[in-house]
Amino acid sequence: xxxxxxNLWGLGNDWNPTMLWYARAVRDLxxxxxxxxxxxTYLAAMHGFDPDLWQGYGYIDSTTPxxxxxxxxxxxxxxxxxxxxxxxxxxxYLAAFEAIVRDSIVKQGGxxxxxxxxxxxxxxxxxxxxxLPLALTAPSLPDGTDNPLATPFxxxxxxxxxxxIDPSQIRLGALTENDFIGAPSGGSPGFGGVPTxxxxxxxxxxxxxxxxHNNVHVEVGGQQAxxxxxxxxxxxxxxxALDPVFWLHHANIDRLWEVWLKRDxxxxxxxDAAWLDGPTGPGVRKFVMPDVAGNPVFYTPxxxxxxxxxxxxxxxxxxxxxxxxxxxxxxxxxxxxLAAAxxxxxxGGVTQPAELVGANDAAVQLGAxxxxxxxxxxxxxTARVIRSLQSITAPGAAARxxxxxxxxxxxxxxxxxxxxxxxxxxxxxxxxxAEHPENLAxxxxxxxxxxxxxxDGPQAGNGLxxxxxxxxxxxxxxxxxxxxxxxxxxxxxxxxNAGPQQSVSVGRVSIYRQxx
Amino acid sequence: MPVAxxxxxxxxxxxxxLLLASLTGWFILAAVDQRIPLTEICAASIxxxxxWVPPIGEAGQSALAMLVLxxxxxxxxxxxxxxxxxxxxxxxxxxxxxxxxxVALFSLAYAAVWTVTLSLLAVASAGLLALGIGWLTALAxxxxxxxxxxxxxxxxxxxxxxxxxxxxxxxxxxxxRDCLAxxxxxxxxxxxxxxxxxxxxxxxxxxxxxxxxxxMAFLLIERQMPSRAVRWRMPFAIYSA
Numbered sequence: 001x002x003x004x005x006x007n008l009w010g011l012g013n014d015w016n017p018t019m020l021w022y023a024r025a026v027r028d029l030x031x032x033x034x035x036x037x038x039x040x041t042y043l044a045a046m047h048g049f050d051p052d053l054w055q056g057y058g059y060i061d062s063t064t065p066x067x068x069x070x071x072x073x074x075x076x077x078x079x080x081x082x083x084x085x086x087x088x089x090x091x092x093y094l095a096a097f098e099a100i101v102r103d104s105i106v107k108q109g110g111x112x113x114x115x116x117x118x119x120x121x122x123x124x125x126x127x128x129x130x131x132l133p134l135a136l137t138a139p140s141l142p143d144g145t146d147n148p149l150a151t152p153f154x155x156x157x158x159x160x161x162x163x164x165i166d167p168s169q170i171r172l173g174a175l176t177e178n179d180f181i182g183a184p185s186g187g188s189p190g191f192g193g194v195p196t197x198x199x200x201x202x203x204x205x206x207x208x209x210x211x212x213h214n215n216v217h218v219e220v221g222g223q224q225a226x227x228x229x230x231x232x233x234x235x236x237x238x239x240x241a242l243d244p245v246f247w248l249h250h251a252n253i254d255r256l257w258e259v260w261l262k263r264d265x266x267x268x269x270x271x272d273a274a275w276l277d278g279p280t281g282p283g284v285r286k287f288v289m290p291d292v293a294g295n296p297v298f299y300t301p302x303x304x305x306x307x308x309x310x311x312x313x314x315x316x317x318x319x320x321x322x323x324x325x326x327x328x329x330x331x332x333x334x335x336x337x338l339a340a341a342x343x344x345x346x347x348g349g350v351t352q353p354a355e356l357v358g359a360n361d362a363a364v365q366l367g368a369x370x371x372x373x374x375x376x377x378x379x380x381x382t383a384r385v386i387r388s389l390q391s392i393t394a395p396g397a398a399a400r401x402x403x404x405x406x407x408x409x410x411x412x413x414x415x416x417x418x419x420x421x422x423x424x425x426x427x428x429x430x431x432x433x434a435e436h437p438e439n440l441a442x443x444x445x446x447x448x449x450x451x452x453x454x455x456d457g458p459q460a461g462n463g464l465x466x467x468x469x470x471x472x473x474x475x476x477x478x479x480x481x482x483x484x485x486x487x488x489x490x491x492x493x494x495x496x497n498a499g500p501q502q503s504v505s506v507g508r509v510s511i512y513r514q515x516x
Numbered sequence: 517m518p519v520a521x522x523x524x525x526x527x528x529x530x531x532x533x534l535l536l537a538s539l540t541g542w543f544i545l546a547a548v549d550q551r552i553p554l555t556e557i558c559a560a561s562i563x564x565x566x567x568w569v570p571p572i573g574e575a576g577q578s579a580l581a582m583l584v585l586x587x588x589x590x591x592x593x594x595x596x597x598x599x600x601x602x603x604x605x606x607x608x609x610x611x612x613x614x615x616x617x618x619v620a621l622f623s624l625a626y627a628a629v630w631t632v633t634l635s636l637l638a639v640a641s642a643g644l645l646a647l648g649i650g651w652l653t654a655l656a657x658x659x660x661x662x663x664x665x666x667x668x669x670x671x672x673x674x675x676x677x678x679x680x681x682x683x684x685x686x687x688x689x690x691x692x693r694d695c696l697a698x699x700x701x702x703x704x705x706x707x708x709x710x711x712x713x714x715x716x717x718x719x720x721x722x723x724x725x726x727x728x729x730x731x732m733a734f735l736l737i738e739r740q741m742p743s744r745a746v747r748w749r750m751p752f753a754i755y756s757a
Contacts, residue, residue, distance in 0.1 A: 184608070185608050186608055186609075197740075198742075200742070281740060282737050282740060283737070283740075283741055354608075355611075355612050356608075356609065356610060356611050356612070356686060358686060359685070359686035359687075361685070361690070363683055376686070376687060378611050378686070378687070380613070381611065381612070410609070410683065411681070411682070411683055455676065455677070456672075456673065456676050456743055456744070456745060456746045457743060459679065459742070459743065460676050460677060460678075460679035460680050460681075460743045461680070462679070462680065462681045507682070507683040508609075508683045508684070510609070510686070
């Protein structure tokens with residue numbers, strides 16, 4: 001039977017049956033030992049596990065018996081990030097969790113139609129959408145017992161335990177990406193991410209993963225403002241799934257995949273076997289989840305394409321388009337003052353590789369104060385970008401979309417697990433960034449950076465790379481004759497009040513062009 | 517070479533050029549082998565003895581040249597397939613007109629480190645054989661050294677650092693310096709990870725080429741794996757966490 005995942009806030013700001021049953025099931029899962037594959041802690045460790053941090057939060061102690069090493073190697077530390085597998089892996093993860101929760105609910109006498117709600121923080125008609133309802137914050141259940149859905153390790157953006165997401169960090173520009181899979185070449189990393197093998201931590205964020213996904217993690221988890229300045233569970237992949245709100249956030253991310261597919265007939269899932277049947281290769285781990293009895297079930301992205309298939313069996317209450325048909329090409333034509341819309345790229349066309357236009361001169365150290373850097377631009381390559389912009393207004397020119405331009409923040413490293421920075425491009429001299437949202441390229445969020453920084457971690461300490469599409473900013477500069485062909489200034493402004501206490505470095509800030 | 521390994525290489529952007537570079541290396545090795553059998557160059561039962569048994573005459577200089585050439589060809593043949601990720605990194609992060617220059621500078625530094633190392637390893641292996649130790653004893657000794665080194669945390673740490681993708685400057689001397697430094701440090705970490713295994717074929721009197729192929733296949737599979745925790749490990753166990 002197909003179940004319907006409902007909008008969290010639509011269920012009401014009270015102890016509605018869906019959330020009350022969720023709380024009872026979470027409590028049941030939390031009573032199970034970590035050696036049980038259907039326990040709260042085992043399932044969270046499948047996303048990521050760090051024994052020191054887990055002991056710090058009190059989820060285990062040094063004497064807690066852990067599952068056998070072989071099971072841990074097969075199941076734990078499995079979450080796929082900075083990868084085109086980000087969405088299909090998490091879909092399988094959510095489905096397994098939902099089935100185990102439902103099984104617990106049914107055994108407690110609850111409904112067999114229970115489904116995981118989704119937290120739609122972008123819901124325009126609800127002024128409370130960016131906060132959490134009572135069921136996730138109240139200290140106790142209606143019967144007076146402790147509420148397992150509330151955790152003391154959820155600090156929020158201000159570090160005081162209040163969750164209220166900054167709307168500038170949950171923009172849905174990712175929904176306008178044409179391709180699911182992007183290229184790891186400095187251009188668009190795609191809606192769903194770049195091609196990788198099994199990729200647990202480190203690399204290049206896909207567009208949806210970067211915003212809103214990563215930003216919501218850090219906005220919810222945050223970092224405690226008062227000593228000892230603990231980092232919130234949601235801020236780090238190795239602890240995120242210990243917070244019950246994780247699952248509702250990811251249900252929304254999973255829903256946005258459905259929204260993306262539906263909002264444009266040109267949007268489609270990858271069809272190449274490497275993605276559908278991946279990850280493959282000598283010694284490469286496979287995706288695996290426990291069934292309700294705790295037995296391992298292996299899966300591939302191919303199994304995750306149809307939410308109404310037997311193994312998934314759910315739909316979302318609402319997959320309407322939050323951008324109401326906004327098309328990037330039409331918007332771009334408006335910015336560039338064109339009378340007619342730009343033609344879409346030919347279906348099945350080859351994505352052009354990106355090309356470096358320029359980079360800053362040295363690594364940037366970020367802290368609690370705003371930091372400026374300048375991207376030095378290469379004259380001949382910048383001239384190509386400008387020529388492509390000029391070509392569309394030339395008399396008799398064939399209508400073709402000009403180059404798109406991307407800001408790359410490469411090798412982002414930090415030993416801190418939390419914090420975020422608003423990144424502005426080409427701010428006017430002395431301007432207050434808050435008054436120039438049109439210059440906001442995106443938010444650099446530190447979700448996943450800590451593990452990607454470890455020299456002996458899975459990615460050898462290369463850190464993360466985040467890519468922002470700044471085509472619109474460059475278009476506006478071009479149209480107002482304000483495009484400096486020598487340099488492009490970039491400013492990092494700490495955007496969380498409980499900003500990172502430890503240093504953050506961005507190895508290189510660069511600009512790439514991508515011909516269309 | 518196992519098909520899966522070749523496919524793994526080919527899937528990466530720089531796969532084909534690197535595979536061709538590797539084949540060139542093998543071709544040079546085969547050509548050198550025609551003139552002086554590689555076992556003699558590598559293990560120096562004849563050629564290398566002339567390097568330190570004076571007087572070093574014309575034949576000795578020729579042996580030295582052959583040694584350096586064979587070492588370089590060995591780097592090309594066995595190491596080129598391992599460099600798909602660094603080459604892609606250099607290509608993507610350089611201005612289009614500087615890409616070939618970036619690759620050349622990296623390769624120069626990387627090959628220099630390895631060529632010197634392999635030449636020294638060959639001299640050392642020759643020295644061992646010159647002491648009168650038989651081929652089999654020498655091979656057993658080299659296997660023991662390789663097994664010991666493969667299991668050390670230092671070796672795993674070196675291997676992990678082979679996955680580094682550092683910042684590269686975009687312009688002028690800063691860009692050249694970063695590419696050279698990347699090649700040099702990558703070469704050093706690569707030597708740290710592979711020197712003991714590279715020593716093995718030098719003591720295989722028969723099936724020298726097969727031994728080199730086997731080592732290369734092992735290194736290639738191992739390089740595809742993500743970094744792992746630095747600790748003592750079972751030697752040659754690729755897939756453990």
